[in-house]
Amino acid sequence: MKKIFFARPYRFIFFPLAAAAFLSLISFIVMHLWNYLLPGLLHVDMITFWQAMALFVLCKILFGFGGRGKFGGGAPCMRQKMEERLKHMSPEEQQRFKEQFSNRMCHKSGHWGRRDWFGEEAKQEDKKAD
Template sequence: MTPRKRHRRFFFFLFVSLLIGALSGVVMMLWNAILTDVLNAKPITYPQALGLFILCRILFGSFRLGGTGRSPWKKHRRGRWSNLSQEEKTRLKEEWRKRCNR
């Protein structure tokens, strides 16, 4: 690995760490500002906000930043499907029906 790549990788991990830290701070501030008044919830600490942020990202979304949320794999499959003839699509559907009815 070249020194330039190591340098980029270091700054990438530094940026991601700072971003997660800042977003956790936002979660903590929003929780303490809104939910303590609206729902009578207890205020949370920074480590609790970090854990809550990570848990929500695992349960409800990915760790990707921005984008459409569509994977390149889905686009690839959709492209392959549109290139199939009608006979090939019918044969493929029948094959999957056989596999799924087991």
């Protein structure tokens, strides 16, 4: 067994309860928005809490969960900033930046999967310079 299970057993209770509470809150909001807006606008019937939950889950299945995915996605302004930043770099700098970015974003290490921007190599280079 992993050490995490024994060190933090509250996670296995808290996260499912938090997910159920979040789903309930979203379903409650969907139900009230539907019942407030659509019967007057489109002359549809009012829905129950369970129908609102099913509608929310169905929409998430059909339209996605809002993740950026590995390719594309993300905020267009961030993509433009990154393209602008890469334009002003030499090919060697671009390659180094892409490697460091993929290491930072694709490999989990440290707390919550975060890494330092330049990784261990830059720290060692800074120590050598001192």
